[in-house]
Amino acid sequence: MLAFFIRRVGQSLFVIITMATLVFFGVNVVGDPVAMLVAPDADQAEIERVIRDFGLDKPIIQQFGLFLKGLTRGDFGNSFIFGEPAIELILDRLPATLELAIGALLLSIVIGLPLGLVAGLFPDHWGSKTIMALSIFGFSLPTFWVGILLIMTFSVSLGWLPSTGRGDTVSVLGLETSLFTLDGLTHLALPALNLALLKISLVIRLTRASVRETMQQDYIKFARAKGLSEFRIVRVHVLKLVLIPIVTVLGLEFGNLIAFSVVTESIFAWPGMGKLLIEAVLQLDRPIIVAYLMLIVVVFVTINLIVDLTYTALDPRVRLGGEKA
């Protein structure tokens, strides 16, 4: 287990360094950093000053070294627009994005799991077929457009829920969160639902597939033969096994939710880091873009690592090479 752990962590570090290299050369070689840094009407002296100040006259390898050095300290330079350290600006917005992603994750489980269970237990019923067709429909919905529709329906026409911002927040364990105020929750409802849409479809399909697979296992027949009620079989024997792939996939999808929140945050003016990224891209605020991308890479790699390790620990069927069963 320890050898596996070390190897897996090593792989993760390798991925982070690879991505850092890609991001660095993407921004510095493919894109023209000078064009991003100076105003289009700047004169030659101004351009040269910027090149010198940002160390762009140094050889590219040396620049890369400086970038990596900054990376280990979480230093990506100051935002051009805000004049504050880029990473701090992003970390400030991280709780809002996490909140949105967690809300969406909970919604997709609460809505998707029961529907998938029904579709898996009664695959030939018309209701199940409708659920499956709807899940493809869910996959096809353009997130940003649904966001617009949600705002139009629930905020503009009905006036039930607010459409922009995060609402009141309270400090819990040092983090500002809107999960524990009524106002915060009403603000969270629409964006979280919007973000959850794609994942609801995913949970439905996953649940259905694994319920159908599980129901054909011998031990289910055995449980029936023992005379257990159908309800108990589903609750105890099926649901437990079905949850393993769902937890795995949702763990992996959590990073995806954070990435996709870029779209949702833009529509609902949710003050998270996705909205910050879009603004940074539009204003060519390079330090923010780089810091965001590196943070996301680290988040992704960490999630993958955790899911892999938990999976190995949870699932008795996974036996690692070299270990005796």
Place this chain on the structure above:
Amino acid sequence: MIAKSLNSPLALFLRRFSDNNVAVFAALGLIVIIALAIFAPWITPQNPYDLAQVDILDARLPPGEEAFAGFTFILGSDGAGRDVFSAILYGLRISLSVGVASGLIAMAIGTFIGLIAAFAGGRTDAIIMRIVDLQLSFPAILVALMLVAVLGKGVDKVLIALVVVQWAYYARTVRGTALSERKKEYVEAAQNLGLSAKRVLFFHVAPNCLSPLIVVATIQTAHAIALEATLSFLGLGLPQTEPSLGILIANGYEYMVSGKYWISVFPGLALLCTVFCINLTGDQLRDVLNPRLSK
């Protein structure tokens, strides 16, 4: 004679495809959508981008109102007095072309790389597949955003971004299929005939990887269209001079709060129908073309 034509691969395929009424409906819908896009100039009452045909006094009229030029705005008019219905059909042309073009390029590149990986094996294969895994572990929207952020705006840049996010799916699919094809007798036979490895690879194995490729291509095209729309909506995709459906939705967004829903709801509906039809068709294609499920 008749029996033979009924059992031709195409007839068999059509029969199995039409098992599912919803899928047939979706496929027909898709054909209608493509036809509408291709014949847009002959169907639409106006060319929304010909300034001579657009009257600013017609701006923001609700569906059913009559235009100054005499025709009816069946889906209303937008902020510049363009017919929303016409703009949607012209937008469909752009959205579909970008989606299909990026899909084809990605398919060509992905197939090539996937075949190389399958046949080279060993180190080459391992390296290629690590890159594919790495790429696929990051969400498409993020990779595309990053590329557009680096490359800048423009049709070519969006195409590049869409190709980059798609090729890995094709490469993985082709590699998997090619690996199993490689063990089959016909490949051995072709090799024993003394055909070059290149020839066996591209003329014997590649065509047999087609059915999974078609499935991936359908789904990926739908993704590409939706992704382009999302990027364009965020202002990071196509320029205003190439008004795809995403741009139409973005342009109508500002009129939403004042209740002029039609300017962005209908283009969105068109986008949804397109993507939904492609996805349903792709889903059924997967069932029909999957050899494991055939009886």
